Amino acid sequence: MSEWTVEDMPDCSGKTAIVTGANSGLGFEATKALSAKGAHVVMACRSLDRGEDAMAEIRTDVPDASLSVSELDLADLDAVHRFADDFADQYDALHVLCNNAGVMAIPRDETEQGFETQFGVNHLGHFVLSARLFPRLRETPGETRLVTVSSALHERGHMNFDDLHGERRYDEWEAYAQSKLANLLFAFELDRRLTASGIDDVVSVGAHPGYADTNLQFRGPEERGSTARLVVSKLANAVFAQSAANGALPLLYAATESSVESGDYIGPQGVFEMRGYPGTTDAHERARDPKTAKRLWEVSEELTETQFRLA
Template identity: 40%
Template sequence: MSREWTKQDLRDQSGKIVIVTGGNSGIGYEASKALAGNYATVVLAVRNVNKGREALDKIKYEFPNANIHVMKLDLNDLESVKEFSREFRGKFSSLSLLINNAGIMAPTQRITKDGFESQFGVNYLGHFALTGLLIDLIIKTPDSRVISVGSLAAHNTKPEFKNFKGTKKKVSLLQSYAQSKLACMFFAKELQYRFRAKNIDAKSVACHPGIVQTYLFGKGSGKLNKRFTRASLKLIGQSAELGAYPLLYAATEHSIRGGEYIGPDGRKGIKGFPTELEILDELFDEHVSNNLWILSEKLTGVTYKF
């Protein structure tokens, strides 16, 4: 495995239909631009359509022939997830890459429209539902992949998937974020197990971007704290373009088998070039993962049909 894999190593993505949730900013935008620049058809699945169109215009300015679409997806609302799925099916008949990237980090405490703690709801349950609603398209598309984005924050976290429901009781927002990202990582591993059990050719891969200089950090916090956070990131973090490399590697590298966890190879995983990590194998618990899957189907009302 190369220690210096970059977006220059991307192969031609012609013929591939790609969904990138949160594709209008941060690593989602950088991944969308790289894939569109390599001839994939990219759908920016975004909560704010106007910002999505701005991102589309920026990509088209750099790659005038890029094939990009903007579609509304609000992961805060399961009905919006269902509507997105219906609209996508009306436009496309295959899905090569589903990149579950969008997320929120430690906002002020709130719940989703369906009553879930917001970070669990947006970061994990919304993506669980989206993948399940599109799973038949993923299965029938040759060499398809589902990419789930984890976080360094989850690496020192034990699974405690019991606070999905919103509550008036105050909880640690950073701990909830870590749990939501750990759930995404467990989901990626569990989905790969289920693909293999059914002899399905699709692959499920998890990744994390390291520490990235994006709007996600400090979002929802006070102005002074936000300024401090972003100033600190400039010293220790990496750009969104470099942060997108593990995601792009997971989505396109031909050596991927399915079930891997990809992240930066630098000290403490903060930054660097994409490489395969062992931490998810160490954290993973098959019994917990299976129970999480059953609970997720119950909470979202989305049952996977393999």
């Protein structure tokens, strides 16, 4: 097993990357590592204030980091379109798009366009972002990458096309698992469509962090006002989780490692894939099902009124 760390990342000077959810957790650590290797990182954050604070914190460790903060609310597709328009106006190249931001196991809520929030933010928001930014990935010279962060819990997921938004029945963990399955269905379907279109210089990769100590686990208990669940979550993180920096390694491996191929799935290589050094791993067979992926792609285009054009 290769003991790959940030020290093994190649030089990223001259490259531009976007990291969604860059102000905390995995996104923060990935942004710091990419900028330390010379990349310019656009920190796509829901809160500009938190993004600015995170940028200042990174610069205490990486004084010459090339960073910018842009507002991106994945729960509002109008905001996603604005972000994409602004990026296209400011940047001629995009080398890496890291679809990292997400929400986990929260009480049922809806996005601005009326989608169930976990499906809307984790999948649909990133689907639209990827569709809008794909031309920049395609036009940028050399190999470019689109990395979509999923979860080991995708294995519990099923695409309930008859009730995608949990209007008839909602379970917070089932909704999360469905959204994470959707992430991989998208990543692997994009790979298939790239191959069918003869596009070999854009790479679509899935990744998962294992069990990482981030604030992601706390939002659900906080929104429910459950002190007991919050305490249990914090205790579990302290006892079982690896650090956020280690949890970001699969994302960074997927984004930069030369041996990665389009359609790969990257995760920790330790016991139960909860922790450890990153490498190629297996996704559940449901994530590789082309019929389900094709249906999800078509439903996503219809729901978001956004066409994903590869030409």
